[in-house]
Amino acid sequence: MTAISEAQPAAHAPRRRSVLARLKGNWLQFIMLPVALLWMSPLIWIVLTSLKTKAEVFDPEAGFLPQALNFANYPATLAVAPFGTYLINSIIVTGSILAAQLVTITLAAYAFARLEFPLKRLLFSLFLLQVMFPIYAIFLTNFITLREFGLINTLPAMIVPFVASGYGTFMLRQSFRQVPQELSDAARLDGCGHFGILWHVFLPLVQPTLIAFGIISVVTHWNDYMWPLLVTNSDNVRTLPIGLGLLAKSDSGADWTRLMAGTVIVVSPLLLAFVIFQRRFIDSFMHTGVK
Amino acid sequence: MTSTKSNISRRQLLGMGAMAPLAGLMPGLIRPAMAGDTVKLQFMYPVGVSGDINKIVSGMIAQFNAEHPGIEVEAIYAGSYDNTEQKVITSLGVGAPPSLWLPINSALQTFLGLDALEDVTDLARNDDIYEDFLPGFLNTCVSDDRLYGLPFQPSTPVLYYNKDAFRAAGIAKAPDTWDELLEVAKELTIRENGELKRWGLIIGGGWHDWMFECYCRQNELVPWRKDKVLFDQPEAIDALEFWVKMVNAGVMAPASTWQGSANDFMAGQTAMLYHSTGSLTNLRTSAPFEVGVAFMPKNKTYGAAQGGGPLMIAKNQTDAQKEASWTFARWMTNTANQAKWSKATGYLAVRKSSWESAEMQSYLQDVPEAKIALEQAAFAGAFLQVPGYHRVREYLKSALDRTLAGEIKPDAALIEANTNSNREIQRLLRRQKG
Numbered sequence: 001m002t003a004i005s006e007a008q009p010a011a012h013a014p015r016r017r018s019v020l021a022r023l024k025g026n027w028l029q030f031i032m033l034p035v036a037l038l039w040m041s042p043l044i045w046i047v048l049t050s051l052k053t054k055a056e057v058f059d060p061e062a063g064f065l066p067q068a069l070n071f072a073n074y075p076a077t078l079a080v081a082p083f084g085t086y087l088i089n090s091i092i093v094t095g096s097i098l099a100a101q102l103v104t105i106t107l108a109a110y111a112f113a114r115l116e117f118p119l120k121r122l123l124f125s126l127f128l129l130q131v132m133f134p135i136y137a138i139f140l141t142n143f144i145t146l147r148e149f150g151l152i153n154t155l156p157a158m159i160v161p162f163v164a165s166g167y168g169t170f171m172l173r174q175s176f177r178q179v180p181q182e183l184s185d186a187a188r189l190d191g192c193g194h195f196g197i198l199w200h201v202f203l204p205l206v207q208p209t210l211i212a213f214g215i216i217s218v219v220t221h222w223n224d225y226m227w228p229l230l231v232t233n234s235d236n237v238r239t240l241p242i243g244l245g246l247l248a249k250s251d252s253g254a255d256w257t258r259l260m261a262g263t264v265i266v267v268s269p270l271l272l273a274f275v276i277f278q279r280r281f282i283d284s285f286m287h288t289g290v291k
Numbered sequence: 292m293t294s295t296k297s298n299i300s301r302r303q304l305l306g307m308g309a310m311a312p313l314a315g316l317m318p319g320l321i322r323p324a325m326a327g328d329t330v331k332l333q334f335m336y337p338v339g340v341s342g343d344i345n346k347i348v349s350g351m352i353a354q355f356n357a358e359h360p361g362i363e364v365e366a367i368y369a370g371s372y373d374n375t376e377q378k379v380i381t382s383l384g385v386g387a388p389p390s391l392w393l394p395i396n397s398a399l400q401t402f403l404g405l406d407a408l409e410d411v412t413d414l415a416r417n418d419d420i421y422e423d424f425l426p427g428f429l430n431t432c433v434s435d436d437r438l439y440g441l442p443f444q445p446s447t448p449v450l451y452y453n454k455d456a457f458r459a460a461g462i463a464k465a466p467d468t469w470d471e472l473l474e475v476a477k478e479l480t481i482r483e484n485g486e487l488k489r490w491g492l493i494i495g496g497g498w499h500d501w502m503f504e505c506y507c508r509q510n511e512l513v514p515w516r517k518d519k520v521l522f523d524q525p526e527a528i529d530a531l532e533f534w535v536k537m538v539n540a541g542v543m544a545p546a547s548t549w550q551g552s553a554n555d556f557m558a559g560q561t562a563m564l565y566h567s568t569g570s571l572t573n574l575r576t577s578a579p580f581e582v583g584v585a586f587m588p589k590n591k592t593y594g595a596a597q598g599g600g601p602l603m604i605a606k607n608q609t610d611a612q613k614e615a616s617w618t619f620a621r622w623m624t625n626t627a628n629q630a631k632w633s634k635a636t637g638y639l640a641v642r643k644s645s646w647e648s649a650e651m652q653s654y655l656q657d658v659p660e661a662k663i664a665l666e667q668a669a670f671a672g673a674f675l676q677v678p679g680y681h682r683v684r685e686y687l688k689s690a691l692d693r694t695l696a697g698e699i700k701p702d703a704a705l706i707e708a709n710t711n712s713n714r715e716i717q718r719l720l721r722r723q724k725g
Contacts, residue, residue, distance in 0.1 A: 054576065054577045055576075055577055055578070055579050057577070058554060058557035058558045058577060058578065058579065061579075079346075080345060080346070081345065139381070140381060140384055143381055143384075143385065144384075144385055147385055147387075225370075226374070226377075229369065229370050229374055229378065230377065230378055230381060233333070233365065233367040234365075234367075242368075242370075245338075245370055245371075245374075246338055246345050246368070255573070
């Protein structure tokens with residue numbers, strides 16, 4: 001009996017079974033693929049629009065794909081502003097902020113997590129308060145400070161106000177507190193000082209947090225518009241978002257094709273970096289639970 | 292094809308990286324300082340329309356600097372009108388304003404309240420300003436009969452219409468009165484099985500308070516004085532009731548955005564559009580159909596409110612800088628430059644002589660639509676020049692939006708906006724006195 005019933009379907013439907021098996025093994029893919037496409041769609045749309053002609057963008061008859069790949073928008077965009085200089089400035093500013101922040105938040109978080117000193121709680125509350133302040137509320141005071149330093153219209157003007165981060169300190173302190181006390185005690189027995197413990201024990205363990213914070217910091221400062229606009233005057237110290245601003249006009253509606261070409265130029269370095277370090281980033285988010 | 296690669300070499304990159312920290316050591320660069328015999332001026336400007344305006348402005352300034360050896364103007368692009376105002380007010384706050392800036396004309400009372408503006412009345416009297424500038428434009432810089440700047444890039448809303456759609460519906464000409472507007476909009480609205488395919492009319496959102504002032508002016512009401520607003524007047528309520536009538540008739544979109552409305556027009560989703568003259572070039576070149584331009588329809592009269600901005604000169608600077616600033620403002624608004632600027636951007640030239648110039652005449656032959664806005668400007672005045680106009684605009688826009696969404700009656704909404712706006716204006720005036 002069993003032999004017959006088994007043999008019958010096997011005889012004419014080996015194919016269906018393999019499809020079913022494959023479906024079973026890969027069902028997640030079938031859900032993820034549309035989701036991935038959905039997530040990709042704005043990016044694809046940006047790239048496609050950047051290759052269209054101006055009339056094509058609004059012509060309801062025209063299809064989703066450009067009729068001919070029109071790369072002319074890219075040189076036309078680059079002609080609007082010195083995007084090369086802007087790109088270098090963006091890299092310098094974002095990179096310097098990240099490097100400085102990693103040093104300051106590591107030291108501050110270690111102090112708050114593992115050291116005892118007077119007024120620790122009060123100071124930590126002040127750090128948290130800084131997270132809650134909207135950046136716009138302190139624009140003028142920051143501006144005055146920078147002006148006293150003589151830093152207006154320089155690259156440091158965009159870096160200095162952001163070298164410390166209350167948010168980063170808070171994030172890292174929480175991670176440090178999860179590191180077992182025994183590990184640092186053991187390191188101390190082996191002769192490590194505070195810096196030794198920090199370097200050999202804490203930092204390797206909180207790498208995912210550092211990476212997560214790095215992404216947030218880079219994306220925030222890469223896209224920052226208002227502060228760079230306020231403290232810079234000359235093209236040679238300005239950053240990419242200001243170049244994009246030139247294409248999003250207020251009086252006449254945006255210049256969509258060139259705006260999209262500019263957007264591709266602005267986001268591609270970040271996307272590229274993300275693709276290269278993808279595995280590490282995703283690991284880090286899995287560990288920290290940041291979404 | 293040109294290469295899209297940046298033309299910056301590695302050497303330059305490294306050099307710039309090394310120089311960057313040094314730039315901070317040169318505070319002398321920051322303030323407009325007197326260096327030898329050269330007067331240094333900073334000029335902050337926004338970029339409001341498409342086309343390579345930024346290039347045009349910096350090109351004009353480079354030319355000015357070349358022609359005037361004693362003066363050096365630094366061109367500072369400062370984002371949108373709002374961004375520019377924030378940047379200028381921040382600099383005023385630390386006592387180091389730029390020599391000149393280009394705000395939207397509504398900001399006049401804001402800057403006067405900060406005591407920031409140089410009175411240029413006498414300089415203008417000794418010049419041909421009062422004779423040659425179009426009075427409608429010049430008036431946007433006047434408060435209490437004193438002149439505080441030179442108009443540079445005025446614009447007004449106009450009625451854009453889809454000529455192909457008009458032809459298909461058998462309509463010969465653009466509507467000239469509110470009643471005709473409603474009729475034409477009814478004929479042009481397309482619904483299939485109750486589903487909307489095309490609006491008759493969209494009023495560009497985001498600036499619909501600007502359009503609303505035009506409607507008030509078409510009802511013979513200027514809805515503000517320099518220290519209060521008059522949104523609760525019957526003329527204003529009547530104008531809003533007309534909007535509600537169009538929305539209830541299903542021919543006008545109850546809400547839109549500034550860029551979205553222009554996109555909808557170009558995509559054929561509305562047959563008529565109220566938008567700025569600044570959009571003329573963009574709409575003309577991007578729309579896949581023939582674009583018509585007409586006066587905004589009248590009710591009791593034609594009427595429009597001026598957008599765009601004047602060049603303003605800072606009070607808090609040396610006499611040499613003020614003199615150089617005037618020279619610069621005067622040069623930017625001379626006959627030839629205004630003709631060139633108008634042609635390149637779609638803004639309206641401020642001088643009669645510019646419109647009469649050969650260059651402008653030949654442009655008008657090619658683009659007769661540009662003339663419409665000029666003719667309409669004869670009926671135009673300044674837009675909402677009250678202190679704290681940002682907040683007032685928000686109150687008014689909120690009132691308009693809620694009324695068109697059917698949440699509140701027109702008179703109640705406008706009276707509420709009027710009360711809130713006047714309270715805000717009074718608060719600011721008290722603070723200025725104190």
